[in-house]
Amino acid sequence: MDLTKLATERRNPDTLTIDELTTLEVIQKIHEADLGVASCITPVLKEISSVVEKVVTAFENHGRLIYIGAGTSGRLGVLDASECPPTYGTDPNLVVGVIAGGEYALQHAIEGAEDDAELGQSNLKTLNLSEKDVVVAIAASGRTPYCLGAMKYAKTKGALTAALVCSSDSPMEKLADISIPVITGPEVVTGSTRMKAGTAQKLVLNMISTGSMVRWGKVYSNLMVDVQPTNEKLVQRAKNIIIEASGATEEEAESALQEQEGNTKAAIFQLVTGVAPHEAKLQLDQHNGKLKEAIRKFTQK
Structure with a gap:
């Protein structure tokens, strides 16, 4: 060698x-x-x-x-x-x-x-x-x-x-x-x-x-929408991402994040489309978790 x-x-x-x-x-x-x-x-x-x-x-x-x-x-x-x-x-x-x-x-x-x-x-x-x-x-x-x-x-x-x-x-x-x-x-x-x-x-x-x-659809725009809010910093990051993506207030973002049990992506879909919490998860599942695709298809109905 x-x-x-x-x-x-x-x-x-x-x-x-x-x-x-x-x-x-x-x-x-x-x-x-x-x-x-x-x-x-x-x-x-x-x-x-x-x-x-x-x-x-x-x-x-x-x-x-x-x-x-x-x-x-x-x-x-x-x-x-x-x-x-x-x-x-x-x-x-x-x-x-x-x-x-x-x-x-x-x-x-x-x-x-x-x-x-x-x-x-x-x-x-x-x-x-x-x-x-x-x-x-x-x-x-x-x-x-x-x-x-x-x-x-x-x-x-x-x-x-x-x-x-x-x-x-x-x-x-x-x-x-x-x-x-x-x-x-x-x-x-x-x-x-x-x-x-x-x-x-x-x-x-x-x-x-x-x-x-x-x-693979793990990013929406340039936001890490599948971030796991497992500590105080990441919870705040998740809320900030929801606010950026949906235009919601901090209170609305926090509420949606809680309703979605920490699922940032589902919280965004819920706020952007106005659907019920359980419907947001169903819609995302139908599109393999691809948030932009799910929103586009839902709003075109």
Whole structure:
């Protein structure tokens, strides 16, 4: 294995003397490197869009989005998955994050786990993978055995595979049904792929999950209408969303939210259309929870 061939493992000529700089100069170097990360994603927007479309199809057919990776890549996948239930009111089993080494690896380095291809396979086996699912494997190097093992197994089950990598012509890229190579280049500190590569991965994962939720009807205009009001801040956010979407007063929004037992989307439909609380839920169910579509069809009657 020759790591020097990987762009993420090469030395960055702009930071060869970083250990001789002042604190401010060190920070400026890191900032300068980070400024170019977003532009590295531009060439693969179509590929990201393709993954999103496959994920939406999976959701509509009772399939799942499964992220899998090791180290920083795995942690980022788990992070993105864990944010979906509170933000979009999804079942925790809809978007799943799998990391080599399990929950312990979220806070502790278990670097050897990434070399275990059989572990990647067995971790997916426990999820009862099917052809309805989409598996997104994440690795800066694009060669992580854990991810390759998982991808090979996913293919035997008919699941769509995508690879989010930061190296060109990698084994994962070649194996994937859809590859997303984001070439971020050498890191400020050689080989520290939690930096530029990790930032790029986080941006892409944001696009995949957010894009999928938008296309699946979890967003009305640009409002997170399936937010779960599980604490004081989120209750107020839900009321603010209802007010923005319906033009209701705060008192009306609060009352509707209570009548709908915390269902922000149903409260909006109730206030916009003037239907009874139980009718709002029925109408949304008939349109698979797509609020804008439900309102449009109801008002056209």
